[in-house]
Amino acid sequence: MRTIREILLTEYIGAIVMGVLIADAISSLVTTIAERVAYHVQVTSQPALAQRFPLSVTYSLLAVLTRTGLYLGLAYLLARWLYPAKQSPSHAEPGSTGHAES
DSSP states (O other): OHHHHHHHHHTSHHHHHHHHHHHHHHHHHHHHHHHHHHHHHHHHHOTHHHHHSOOOHHHHHHHHHHHHHHHHHHHHHHHHHHSOOOOOGGGSOTTOOSSOOO
16 A cells, blocks of 8 residues: 555656546536526426426435535545645654754
């Protein structure tokens, strides 16, 4: 796992993957909003379409929220794994004082 982490860090593949995951999550949200607006515009111009082709709000929202949550969650976990938070001095290794010795 250490070798994979080093490759992802040094080749910037990890940052690219995080960017793609975040961009796809945003794209999914924008696509769903555009779909809802287009459906509303079409139904207001032709009311008969609403009865023949109903759009399931629950299904479309559940699908987009699941996909967005999954992608953002994976991007967050990847970021935490690749770029861990710096340790505070209280969590430093025993025997080290945190000061440079002269």
